[in-house]
Structures are given as structure tokens and as C-alpha cells.
Amino acid sequence: MISLSQDRGLLSHPDALHVAQQAPLVLKDAPKTISASPWASLFSAPDTADLWITYENLLLSCLRSGDDKSAIECLDRITARFGSQNERVMALTGLGKEATAKGDEQLQHILTEYQEILGENAANIPIAKRRVALLRSMGKDSEAITALGTLLDSSPTDAEGWSELADLHLSQGHYPQAIFALEEVLVLVPNAWNMHARLGEVFMMAAASSSDAQLKYRAEALKRFARSVELCDHYLRGYYGLKLVADQLQEDKIRSKPKNDPDSFTIPDQETLARLSEVAMERLADIVRRYKAGEPLWQGYDSSAIAAAADLLDKTKQTLVR
Amino acid sequence: MAWIPRFITFTGLVLLAHAGYSAQEHAALASTTAQHSNQAGTSTSLPIDISIETIVATMAVCIGLVLNTPNLRPIQWNVWAGKIEREGAEGFRDSSGAVEKDYRGNPFSTLESRPGFVDIRKQRREFAEWAKSEST
Structure with a gap:
């Protein structure tokens, strides 16, 4: 069951469809307009934050599933409540236009609209983000990177922006830049266990594609995965990465032993690596076993992640049997 | 089963009020008898049943309140994070079985889904493809 009143990440297709199908019912139940006056709330439905998050979630799911009528209805109600000059509402309106735009000309038009809004008020962060997203969606990745760079120059504490920058660079294959951006994210939110695991994964990708700094990248990846499981017990993704990187490092060491790198990084000795790999394997086996046995308090994992583990x-x- | 602790608390409060009323009545009665009889040594201490009722009522109220508290949360970061990953929303149900209202899952998952940068056109395309493959 999906709660509508929660901010949430990316839904799967069936979930999005399920949410979108609820839209007409919710729209019918909720009153059309809600007054912000404290007197009005005595007689009519209260003005709660939940309702507006629900509308936003419905808007996103309806746009995704192509139910434009309900989406426009949601958008109208949000606009009626917060005004069309609210920055978040402006971004949502832009989102609606982007989704229903046909052809490149209209997209170009929306882009110039964003440009104009930003010309009036350059501090309109939601619109600046939409502009980056639209540029990326149109395939202009390098322009998107430049636009995002200017955005981050003016608001360098935006973790979401840094994370998007990392993703953009990664899609272009710029590993060092992606790593830098993710490190910025971790400076802002040092306890985000999923971002530690993400950085570990990017290090692994970088190691796979480069030949000279391979060991260094893997050593860093090991640290990041270890930190992610330190921050979060039973973190499947972290243990998975830890196991992979510990095994790879063990092989690397065997292959190229007497190598003194000028860069200062240390790789744990073979024993530690073997033990790390063993611990990670034990934990993974535990998680997989309990998930498959259907233990009630172990069902929060993603089934595809369990299958991979x-x-x-x-x-x-x-390999052990061999 | 959310009504049991509430029922205990309510009963306790009623008993407590009753004990208070009894004590007041007893005091009024004792003072009038003392005036009329003018005898020294009449017992004016509270009868034992009122004392017992007060103690029992107080304990019932305490038990009811304690039982009615929401579940305790882990205070160590890694335990709490592990609970979210391992149990999902299942681990955050209150005594009536509904998922707690302030449950948000992993608060950092938005850093990976990035709602501010959502590429709605791509999502729309992918959804249309998925819908097509489902219907055939």
C-alpha cells in the first residue's frame, strides 16, 4: 500500500499506475478550493500539509501515466492555493508543460520561458533546477553541466544539485568529476549511507575503466563501502560492494605485489581483506536467507537486490568448491 | 488493540476521582462528629480502603499511560538506519497497526531520486512502453 501523503523517491511503473488511478477519487473527495484564512478552517476542510504533498505526488504520477486531465486539476488546485508566483508552483507548472509538450519547438519555447523567469529572479532555485533537467532531457548534457555549475556556484550547499552533477558527469564518463561532486555531497550530508555506497560504486566504475589508478580507486571504494555498512547495519548494497571490492583487491595484490605507489594510499593486508570479504559474505547470506524465509522484520529489501546478492x-x- | 491502554487509563482516573471524593466526604463527616461528640481520641485518620483505592488508581493511570506510548526508536544511527533498510515501513507501525505518520523511509533517498531534477518526459516514455508491453 502506497501512502499518498509522503514525499517519496522514484516509484516503479505499477506503483505509479496505482497512484495515478487513485487520482480521480482523491480529487472528488477533496474540496476544490481551500481558504488559507483561519476562520474558514472552522467550517470547511482543514488546510494540512499532507493534502498538498498528496496533490504533488498525484500530479507527478498522473503526468507520468498520461492522465493529463487529473494532472491539470491537481496543478490548478495547487496554483489556486499558493498563487502562480510561488517558486515551487512555477516549477510544477513548468513540469506540466514539459510533459505535455510536443516536438522540440515547444520544448525550446519552455526553455526560453525558464530563461526569462531566471532573468527576473536569478535566485529561483526550483526553476533553475527545472532548466537543468530540461536541458538534460533534450540531450544537451554539456549545457546542462554548465547551467548546473552556475547554480551550484550560487548555492553550494545544495546536496541534491551536487548529486545531480555527479550523475551528469557519470553519464558522460567523467569519473574524476563525478567523484568530486559525490564527495561534495558527503561533505554536506556525511551520514547518508546510501551516498557512501554510491560513491563506492562510482569508484568501482572508475577503477574498471582506468588502468593506472586502478588500485587507488579500489582502495577508496573499499573505504566508502566500509563506511556505509558502519553507518547502517544490514545494508545489503554496502555489503555487496564490500565483498566485490575486497575480492578484487585480493586478486590485484597477488598479481602486482612489489609496487610502491607514489600516491599516499594504503591497502589493507591480505588477511584483513580476506576477513572483510568473509564477513560481508556471511552478512549477505544471512540477509538472503532471512528474506527468503519470509521473516516478518526482514522484508524491507528490494527483491532484485536480493536476487543479485x-x-x-x-x-x-x-569458486570455493573449485 | 489501542483501546486497552486507554480503557485502563480512564478507569484509573475514575477511581482516582472517586478516592478523592471519598476522602473529602470522610473529612467532612469526621469534623462534624468531632464537633458534636467533643470527645478526644476519635479516629480522624483516613480509612484504609480509601488509601488502597488511591494507590491502585494511581498505578492504573501510570500503567495505562506507559502502555499507550508509541514504540521506542533506536537511538544509535546505524541501528536506526539498519532498521529502515531491513524492515521498510513494516517496522514502523504503531499500536493500531497503521504505519506511523512521520515514517519517511531513508531520508537520503531523495539524493538519488532527485525530485527537483525529475526528467518527466523520459518517465512518460518509459511508462508508455511499459504499459504497451503489459497489455500485449
Whole structure:
């Protein structure tokens, strides 16, 4: 069951459809307009934050599933309540236009509109973000990177922006830049265990594509995964990465032992790596076993992640038997 | 089963009020008898049943309130984070079985989904493709 009144991440397709199908009912139940006056709330429905988050969630899901009529209705109600000059409402309006735009000309038109809004008020962060997203969506990745760079220059504490920048660079294959941006995210939110794991994954990708700094990247990845499982017990993604990188480092060491790198980084010795790999494997096996046994308090994992972990465990078992 | 602790608290409060009323009545009665009889040594201390009722009522109120508190949350970061990852919304149900209102899942997941930068056109395309593959 999906609660409508929560901010949430990306829904899967069936979930989005399910949410979008609820839209007409919710729209029918809720009153059309809600007054912000404290007197009016004595006689009519209260003006709660939940309602507006619900509308926003419905708007996103309806746009995604193509139910434009309900989406416009949601947008109208939000606009009626907060006014069309509210920055967040402006971004949502732009989102609606983007979704229903046909052809590149209209998109170009929306882009110039964003440009004009930003010309009037350059501090309109939601619109600046929409502009970056639209540029990226149109395939102009390098322009999007420049636009996002200016946005981050003016508001360098925006973790979401840094994270998007990392993703943009990653899609272009600029690993060092992506790593830098993710490190900025971690400076802002040092306890975000998923971002530590993400940085570890990017380090792994960078290691796979470069030949000279491979060991260094893997050593960093090891640290990041270890930190992510330190911050979060039973973190499947963290243990998965830890297991992979510890195994790879063990092989690397065997292959190229007497190598003194000028860069200052240390790789733990073989024993520690072997133990890390073992611990990660134990934890993964535990998680997979309990999830598959249907224990009630172990069902929060993603089924595809569990399948991947089970796969990894099978592979390790095979190599051990050999 | 949310009504049991509330019922205990309510009963306790009623008993407490009753004990208070009894004590007041007893005091009024004792003072009038003392005036009329003018005898020294009449017992003016509170009868034992009122004392017991007061103690029992107070304890019932305490138990009811304690039982009615929401679940305790882990105070260590890694335990709390692990609970979110391991249990999902299941682990955050209150005594009536509904998911707690302030449950938000992983608060940092928005850093990966990035709602401010959502690419709605891509999502729309992908959804249309998914819908097509579902219907065929």
C-alpha cells in the first residue's frame, strides 16, 4: 500500500499506475478550493500539509501515466492555493508543460520561458533546477553541466544539485568529476549511507575503466563501502560492494605485489581483506536467507537486490568448491 | 488493540476521582462528629480502603499511560538506519497497526531520486512502453 501523503523517491511503473488511478477519487473527495484564512478552517476542510504533498505526488504520477486531465486539476488546485508566483508552483507548472509538450519547438519555447523567469529572479532555485533537467532531457548534457555549475556556484550547499552533477558527469564518463561532486555531497550530508555506497560504486566504475589508478580507486571504494555498512547495519548494497571490492583487491595484490605507489594510499593486508570479504559474505547470506524465509522484520529489501546478492553468493561458492 | 491502554487509563482516573471524593466526604463527616461528640481520641485518620483505592488508581493511570506510548526508536544511527533498510515501513507501525505518520523511509533517498531534477518526459516514455508491453 502506497501512502499518498509522503514525499517519496522514484516509484516503479505499477506503483505509479496505482497512484495515478487513485487520482480521480482523491480529487472528488477533496474540496476544490481551500481558504488559507483561519476562520474558514472552522467550517470547511482543514488546510494540512499532507493534502498538498498528496496533490504533488498525484500530479507527478498522473503526468507520468498520461492522465493529463487529473494532472491539470491537481496543478490548478495547487496554483489556486499558493498563487502562480510561488517558486515551487512555477516549477510544477513548468513540469506540466514539459510533459505535455510536443516536438522540440515547444520544448525550446519552455526553455526560453525558464530563461526569462531566471532573468527576473536569478535566485529561483526550483526553476533553475527545472532548466537543468530540461536541458538534460533534450540531450544537451554539456549545457546542462554548465547551467548546473552556475547554480551550484550560487548555492553550494545544495546536496541534491551536487548529486545531480555527479550523475551528469557519470553519464558522460567523467569519473574524476563525478567523484568530486559525490564527495561534495558527503561533505554536506556525511551520514547518508546510501551516498557512501554510491560513491563506492562510482569508484568501482572508475577503477574498471582506468588502468593506472586502478588500485587507488579500489582502495577508496573499499573505504566508502566500509563506511556505509558502519553507518547502517544490514545494508545489503554496502555489503555487496564490500565483498566485490575486497575480492578484487585480493586478486590485484597477488598479481602486482612489489609496487610502491607514489600516491599516499594504503591497502589493507591480505588477511584483513580476506576477513572483510568473509564477513560481508556471511552478512549477505544471512540477509538472503532471512528474506527468503519470509521473516516478518526482514522484508524491507528490494527483491532484485536480493536476487543479485544470491547470485554473488552462488558464484563465490562455486569458486570455493573449485 | 489501542483501546486497552486507554480503557485502563480512564478507569484509573475514575477511581482516582472517586478516592478523592471519598476522602473529602470522610473529612467532612469526621469534623462534624468531632464537633458534636467533643470527645478526644476519635479516629480522624483516613480509612484504609480509601488509601488502597488511591494507590491502585494511581498505578492504573501510570500503567495505562506507559502502555499507550508509541514504540521506542533506536537511538544509535546505524541501528536506526539498519532498521529502515531491513524492515521498510513494516517496522514502523504503531499500536493500531497503521504505519506511523512521520515514517519517511531513508531520508537520503531523495539524493538519488532527485525530485527537483525529475526528467518527466523520459518517465512518460518509459511508462508508455511499459504499459504497451503489459497489455500485449
